[in-house]
Amino acid sequence: MTDAVTEGGAEVSRDVAINGIAAEEQLRANAWSLLAQLLGAAPDEQILSLLAEIDADEVNSDDLLGAAWRMLGTAAGRSSPAELEEEYHDLFIGVGRGELVPYGSWYMTGFLMEQPLARLREELLQLGFERQEGVKEPEDHAAALCDVMAMINTGDQPASLEQQAGFFDRHISPWMARFFRDMQSAPSARFYRAVGQLGEQFIEVEKRYLNDFLSTPSAQKSFS
Numbered sequence: 001m002t003d004a005v006t007e008g009g010a011e012v013s014r015d016v017a018i019n020g021i022a023a024e025e026q027l028r029a030n031a032w033s034l035l036a037q038l039l040g041a042a043p044d045e046q047i048l049s050l051l052a053e054i055d056a057d058e059v060n061s062d063d064l065l066g067a068a069w070r071m072l073g074t075a076a077g078r079s080s081p082a083e084l085e086e087e088y089h090d091l092f093i094g095v096g097r098g099e100l101v102p103y104g105s106w107y108m109t110g111f112l113m114e115q116p117l118a119r120l121r122e123e124l125l126q127l128g129f130e131r132q133e134g135v136k137e138p139e140d141h142a143a144a145l146c147d148v149m150a151m152i153n154t155g156d157q158p159a160s161l162e163q164q165a166g167f168f169d170r171h172i173s174p175w176m177a178r179f180f181r182d183m184q185s186a187p188s189a190r191f192y193r194a195v196g197q198l199g200e201q202f203i204e205v206e207k208r209y210l211n212d213f214l215s216t217p218s219a220q221k222s223f224s
Contacts, residue, residue: 028209029153031202032146038195039102040143042088044081051076065205068198075194083191090188099186100179104140107175113138120171127152127159127167142179145172165210177203 037047054073092098101107105114117140121131124139129148131139139145152159152167159167180203183189183196 025153025158028206029150032150032153035195035199035202036143036146036150038192039092039141039146042081042084043076043079048076048079048081048084065198065201068194068201072194072198075191079191087188087190087192091183091186091192099188100183102142102179103138104142104145104171104175105138107179116140116171123167123170124148127163140171142176145176161210161213165214168206168210172203173207 037043043051051073054069054076090098091100092102101112103112103117104120105112105117108114108116117138120140124131127148137144149164149168149172152164177200180196180199183199184193186192186196189196
């Protein structure tokens with residue numbers, strides 16, 4: 001799913017370690033990229049092993065996002081790829097439909113393939129993204145949107161914070177935190193309950209980060 005769009009029509013590596021990207025922006029991009037991977041497919045053994053190595057002693061227990069990271073690491077250590085294939089299927093695919101509908105149009109209008117998707121497609125073209133041939137999922141899938149946020153942070157020509165904030169405000173902020181809350185209460189969610197907690201807290205942190213940036217006088221002037 002996370003390959004629904006590519007930057008400039010070219011493949012973009014998940015291993016974003018690009019010279020010249022500020023550490024803070026790299027960390028934000030890494031979090032977006034991880035969420036894209038977890039929402040796009042059930043995690044394999046390699047991803048689970050990496051998540052299970054999260055050092056709880058290095059995470060601030062008083063911070064909700066830090067606590068969510070710790071819980072994800074614990075959940076990863078208790079999970080197997082086979083179990084998560086079944087869990088992912090029940091949550092996102094199902095028989096006819098999964099327990100969750102991970103599309104922006106659905107959350108914003110109650111229907112699939114609605115006006116929010118059309119506006120998103122227009123903006124993706126403006127940002128230099130092209131849809132890959134053969135991809136059936138619409139671009140407003142949560143995984144694809146997280147992938148876009150990762151790429152516009154650390155691509156060859158990263159988007160400005162003004163552009164990132166505008167994209168987030170129009171296509172992610174109106175619905176994705178609700179989606180992650182729904183994930184936490186979905187009947188089949190076990191490992192993905194922790195993913196939902198991380199996603200909800202990260203969305204809130206991103207919202208504050210981008211809102212704080214836009215609240216500065218210089219940003220307001222350039223963004224207007």
